[in-house]
Amino acid sequence: MLIKTILFLCFCTTAGSATAAGYVAFITLLGVFQKLIEKYKASKYIKLLETVIITGVTSATLIDLFNIKLPFGIWGLVIFNLFGGVFVGCLAGALAETLNIFPILSRRFNIREWLPYVLVAAAIGKACGSIIQLLNM
Secondary structure, eight states: OHHHHHHHHHHHHHHHHHHHHHHHHHHHHHTHHHHHHHHTTOGGGHHHHHHHHHHHHHHHHHHHHTTOOOOOHHHHHHHHHHHHHHHHHHHHHHHHHHHTHHHHHHHHHTOGGGHHHHHHHHHHHHHHHHHHHHHTO
8 A cells, every 4th residue: 555655646746747847848938938028128137037936836836735725815815816817818928929829810800900809808708707717616
């Protein structure tokens, strides 16, 4: 039984590490953080930003892994979800930019003058879906 538990622990650690490495590689490939650093001219703070990102990911992983309850209340949840939504929005924007999906769609469907409204509608739809999912938990 002990050997089975140790092997299971090794397998789960390896699988989790592979998943995390793939996620980090995907984020790096999209260049989300690099584009944000360029946009806000924060290249002199790159070491600090990398440290903050690693600390945030590690903290969130430990909180989720050990099921730690954080006493922040509803306002803490609102702020946390706001930052999460900003990150998901940046990730979706970077993915769309990488795939050049909006220029292709605008040419195919002939909606160049309506493109800003399409983007706003997509953002509102994502926000509404997230709120519905949050309320149904």
